[in-house]
Amino acid sequence: MANSILSFFLLVAVVTAIASPHMSLAHKPINGGGYLYPQFYDHSCPNALEIVKHIVAKAVAKDPRMAASLLRLHFHDCFVKGCDASILLDSTGSLVSEKISNPNRNSIRGFEVVDEIKYALEKECPHTVSCADILAIAARDSTILAGGPSWEVPLGRRDSKGASLSGSNNNIPAPNNTFQTILTKFKLQGLNIVDMVALSGSHTIGNSRCTSFRQRLYNQTGNGQPDYSLDQTFAAQLRGRCPRSGGDQNLFFLDHVSPFKFDNSYFKNLLAYKGLLSSDQILLTKSEQSMELVKTYAYNNDLFLHQFALSMVKMGNISPLTGPKGEIRKNCRKINTY
Numbered sequence: 001m002a003n004s005i006l007s008f009f010l011l012v013a014v015v016t017a018i019a020s021p022h023m024s025l026a027h028k029p030i031n032g033g034g035y036l037y038p039q040f041y042d043h044s045c046p047n048a049l050e051i052v053k054h055i056v057a058k059a060v061a062k063d064p065r066m067a068a069s070l071l072r073l074h075f076h077d078c079f080v081k082g083c084d085a086s087i088l089l090d091s092t093g094s095l096v097s098e099k100i101s102n103p104n105r106n107s108i109r110g111f112e113v114v115d116e117i118k119y120a121l122e123k124e125c126p127h128t129v130s131c132a133d134i135l136a137i138a139a140r141d142s143t144i145l146a147g148g149p150s151w152e153v154p155l156g157r158r159d160s161k162g163a164s165l166s167g168s169n170n171n172i173p174a175p176n177n178t179f180q181t182i183l184t185k186f187k188l189q190g191l192n193i194v195d196m197v198a199l200s201g202s203h204t205i206g207n208s209r210c211t212s213f214r215q216r217l218y219n220q221t222g223n224g225q226p227d228y229s230l231d232q233t234f235a236a237q238l239r240g241r242c243p244r245s246g247g248d249q250n251l252f253f254l255d256h257v258s259p260f261k262f263d264n265s266y267f268k269n270l271l272a273y274k275g276l277l278s279s280d281q282i283l284l285t286k287s288e289q290s291m292e293l294v295k296t297y298a299y300n301n302d303l304f305l306h307q308f309a310l311s312m313v314k315m316g317n318i319s320p321l322t323g324p325k326g327e328i329r330k331n332c333r334k335i336n337t338y
Helices: 002-017 021-025 048-062 066-078 111-124 131-145 165-171 179-188 193-204 214-218 232-239 265-271 278-285 288-299 301-316
Strands: 207-209 251-253
Touching: 048 066, 048 111, 048 131, 066 111, 066 131, 066 193, 066 301, 111 131, 131 301, 179 193, 179 278, 193 265, 193 278, 193 288, 193 301, 214 232, 265 278, 265 288, 278 288, 288 301
Parallel strands: none
Antiparallel strands: 207 251
């Protein structure tokens, strides 16, 4: 049974590989309306991509963590109301920011880098490049800087005029969600189990806080026992800096083997039962389909990188605002006022 499932997914991967990401998804109509396509700014702001690339590279050189942070911003944006830069909005008297939601509070970062990019783009070509597109481009550039794959980013998103705190609290997969809950959250966005496992591979870079995995060390199921799907030697090391109480903000590498390199060591860690988050390790332990994908990506780095690029293009197509919908914010932190 396992071999047949593996053969099926390998076949899917090979078939998918025939088309490049931009050929398969970039020109897909959105909600029966506008299109996203990589050449969107070729005439209106031809230097846009180079400006983003330069500022992201400068930010990552100064702080290597920023690559993962900018990639995460795009994820957390797209899973709430679509890829519309709603995550960038600050709270006002009439708007509650997604920045204070449980998945984002005290952990989401990179806003100053986006501000710098937006400022430079407004000088170059005012009122042209959306904040939502900035997030999509910055996520791609961050992945490349960490040694990951490249892809053409479909462009043409516009920015939302609102945010959704409840959407941020409910739609973004959480570290302690069950496998089925996480899969359901992906499916609600039009993403499948292949996308879920490949996109989880973004945890090959970045950090997580003690508070996000403490229950695995001390009380996984509410009976006062640790999570036995976590290598116990590794668990003992983690307990050294993640006590039962206190140290909530202490940071740990999501991939302790190559924390700043975008590769398949994340999946190799799962096979060794050294995934940091419960939501990571259950990809191996709670589903035969996802288990076979984990094994496939652990043994074939090129296949993982290829599928990650495809799934990122697909994720970037989640319900974007196009045409007359939304706006092009002048300041990514607030809605335009006229």
